[in-house]
Amino acid sequence: MATLYKHGEKLATRETTSGRIAVMSDGQIMRNQGQGWKLWKRLKPGVDPAEYARKFRERSAAIMPEVRMYIEALADAVDLEHRWMLHESIVAMPEDPDGCWSALDDYGCGADLDDIVKACRLYLVAEKATKTAPVSEVSPC
Numbered sequence: 858m859a860t861l862y863k864h865g866e867k868l869a870t871r872e873t874t875s876g877r878i879a880v881m882s883d884g885q886i887m888r889n890q891g892q893g894w895k896l897w898k899r900l901k902p903g904v905d906p907a908e909y910a911r912k913f914r915e916r917s918a919a920i921m922p923e924v925r926m927y928i929e930a931l932a933d934a935v936d937l938e939h940r941w942m943l944h945e946s947i948v949a950m951p952e953d954p955d956g957c958w959s960a961l962d963d964y965g966c967g968a969d970l971d972d973i974v975k976a977c978r979l980y981l982v983a984e985k986a987t988k989t990a991p992v993s994e995v996s997p998c
Contacts, residue, residue, distance in 0.1 A: 891938025
């Protein structure tokens, strides 16, 4: 497991459906999916980490509000370690929050059914919004 402070200053972060991403001042891009920070990617030699982080923040800010609200609902519903699991079950059965809750309950993550209902509804809203939006407005992670 990597330690953030060993890679300098955290220049930018983003929440995703499966975890967190951080751009570090030494050019490392770190990811945490619930088991701690790990080295994920490295910037190519010659790429300025500060400039990359600025563009990363711009891309993060450009994520559609519907998608951002869905990611926030995932984060509110479960801990980071189980976020990907909730997302995958919602993708598989967005119309069945009780089924999603049951799937997660088997792993003892303690998710509240009301939070999962909210996340399912926001997923459907985000899905509809991304289907009608131009490709440039939709971010993959």
